[in-house]
Structure formats: structure tokens, C-alpha cells
Amino acid sequence: MKNSLFITLFFAMILPAHAHFQELIPSTDIVTVQGDRDLSIELVWGHPMEEQTMEMAKPIQFGVQVDGSKQDLLETLEPQTVKDHQAWKAQYTVKRPGDHIFYVEPAPYWEPAEGVMIIHNTKVVVSAMGRESGWDEKVGLAAEIVPEVRPYGLWTGNLFQGMVLKGGKPVPGAEVEVEYLNTDGAVEIPSDPFVTQV
Structure with a gap:
């Protein structure tokens, strides 16, 4: 599902807002027993x-x-162009029940406004075949958000809650940025504060 609670929640690396996001978008966030298992x-x-x-x-x-x-799925990545820019895609076939946590550590990029290199570690959970277990596991990224509530099957108005970890340890008061995945411009932005949620 393209708007699957964009848990690319920009693992803010505990830095101020800049609104660049590493997007990790599965074709669906719930794979059913009878449904298509190819992501x-x-x-x-x-x-x-x-x-x-x-x-x-x-x-x-x-x-x-x-x-x-x-x-490791790194070698399954194929280059693609999205809106005139380099991006990547992969195909994956779900073979067993249980939550599948897809994760990416992108190459670091230089943020001139901060004077630092930043890495946007990102993960997304896909539920498979009704076995809702594993969504709350750590992946072991340098920085990540571990969900404290199930991150799929959420309705509008539901809340997501997670714990920010850096080096495997909680980061109290960490600033996290979230943006809506505005597919095909479905949402008109009324003013700047609606772009990035902090």
C-alpha cells in the first residue's frame, strides 16, 4: 500500500529538520494467504x-x-528513474508467514546546512499470511525506530508509536520527522507546516 504509514519515518539521526527522506515503498504492506506474494x-x-x-x-x-x-537483498536492486532522478527497485517473493522487515542503509550524503554527513536508515514492515509477529524486532541499524504498536493495518486517526534507538540504546526526546507519501499529488498542501511533521 503506497501510503503505508510512511515508516520511512526518516530516522532523523537526531538532527534538525531538512525534509529529505529515504523512501522504502512496498507494493503492499499486507500479503494475504490467497493474495499475490510477489512484492x-x-x-x-x-x-x-x-x-x-x-x-x-x-x-x-x-x-x-x-x-x-x-x-541480504542488495544484489537484487535494479536502477530505475523516478521523475528524472536515479532510484532503485527490487522484486521479492514472500515465501513464509510472518512480518517481513525490509531495511535500507543508503549512502551518506553531505548536508551543508548542518556541516555533517547524514545517513537515512529506513525500514518498513510487510505483514505476511496472517502471522502478525516480528514487527517489533530490532534490525540492528546504527539508528532505527522500533515500533511499540503494530505498524500496519492502521486506520486514519490511529497513532503510530515507536522507540528511537541509536547504537541499540534508546534516545529520549529524539526529534523524528514524518512526511505523507503524496502519491499523484492527491493532497494539496495548504501551507509549509503541513509538509513535514516534526
């Missing part, structure tokens, strides 16, 4: 609410974790 996964770098893309270098790591076991 298409897009990796796009840009501004999701404003529908802008930017050049994305090949990631450092890309994989999936199921029941605590990781599978």
Missing part, C-alpha cells in the same frame, strides 16, 4: 509530500529480516 519495492530519495525526487546512489545495505533472520 515490488521502490527505493526513492526525495521529498514525498511535495513529490520531488533526488539522485540516489546505490545503498550500502538493503535486506529483509523475518523471524530474526536477515537476508
